[in-house]
Amino acid sequence: MKQTLLQLNDISFAYEQRKALDHISLQVNEGDFLALLGPNGSGKSTLLKIILGLLKPTSGEVVLFDEPAKQFKHREWIGYVSQKSNAFNSGFPATVFEVVRSGLTKKVGLFKRLPKNVHTLVDEALEAVGMLAFKSRSIGALSGGQQQRVFIARALISEPKMLVLDEPTVGIDHENVQAFYDLLAHLNQQRGITMLLVTHDVDVVSSHITHVACLNQTIHFHGYKNEFDEMSQEARDVWYGHAVRKIH
Numbered sequence: 001m002k003q004t005l006l007q008l009n010d011i012s013f014a015y016e017q018r019k020a021l022d023h024i025s026l027q028v029n030e031g032d033f034l035a036l037l038g039p040n041g042s043g044k045s046t047l048l049k050i051i052l053g054l055l056k057p058t059s060g061e062v063v064l065f066d067e068p069a070k071q072f073k074h075r076e077w078i079g080y081v082s083q084k085s086n087a088f089n090s091g092f093p094a095t096v097f098e099v100v101r102s103g104l105t106k107k108v109g110l111f112k113r114l115p116k117n118v119h120t121l122v123d124e125a126l127e128a129v130g131m132l133a134f135k136s137r138s139i140g141a142l143s144g145g146q147q148q149r150v151f152i153a154r155a156l157i158s159e160p161k162m163l164v165l166d167e168p169t170v171g172i173d174h175e176n177v178q179a180f181y182d183l184l185a186h187l188n189q190q191r192g193i194t195m196l197l198v199t200h201d202v203d204v205v206s207s208h209i210t211h212v213a214c215l216n217q218t219i220h221f222h223g224y225k226n227e228f229d230e231m232s233q234e235a236r237d238v239w240y241g242h243a244v245r246k247i248h
């Protein structure tokens with residue numbers, strides 16, 4: 001049976017008096033590729049922060065890899081790529097190698113000694129995202145799409161079982177968005193890395209995902225992609241508005 005990597009039980013959260021999340025329950029199993037959809041301000045980033053342990057829920061429980069989040073010791077199993085990763089300007093003083101190597105901190109902190117030498121680990125991570133040839137380049141000299149691949153490599157170097165991505169294609173030009181999602185699909189299908197992706201590109205990513213969750217303070221829909229496909233546009237509009245288009 002597949003392991004449940006993430007279980008949210010009745011999570012609510014408020015910024016001071018302002019409610020952002022209302023009784024959220026959600027489950028992500030090993031191998032899932034879940035797209036989390038929601039309009040601006042619907043609480044997507046807040047929910048990711050709770051999953052990553054950066055915010056504490058006002059009520060409810062987060063369970064990671066079958067352990068209550070408080071007791072969970074393997075944060076390196078959950079890689080994170082933010083929407084702002086690909087925003088380095090050309091003057092940023094770090095090479096691709098240095099950026100990817102910085103992803104080792106979590107792992108080194110835990111194991112103290114690395115199983116392989118650092119260059120081998122960085123090379124393997126860059127190879128996995130098709131960026132090995134850029135190892136010595138300055139991160140700021142790369143395109144948004146290339147930078148985001150490097151940040152995937154940075155997450156991969158600690159061998160995560162799950163990747164959490166917050167609108168990773170913001171700032172990436174249209175033709176590279178599909179290639180970026182193809183890479184995520186490859187990592188999901190070939191390496192078995194579970195994906196939790198916040199996105200507005202529901203049409204582009206639709207052929208790769210297995211599940212959809214629709215959030216607007218509360219979860220309005222959570223199920224298999226084909227169930228989402230079968231929902232009528234009217235049903236979606238009731239809770240979402242215009243931003244979610246039907247997947248063809």
Ligand SMILES: Nc1ncnc2c1ncn2[C@@H]1O[C@H](COP(=O)(O)OP(=O)(O)OP(=O)(O)O)[C@@H](O)[C@H]1O
Binds near residue numbers: 015
């Ligand atoms: N630090 C904060 N302090 C107070 N309110 C906040 C804070 N961060 C977010 N909020 C509010 O909480 C709600 C949810 O915000 P959140 O950033 O989680 O939404 P989102 O779905 O990620 O939005 P977007 O798609 O625009 O990134 C919004 O009403 C937002 O204004």
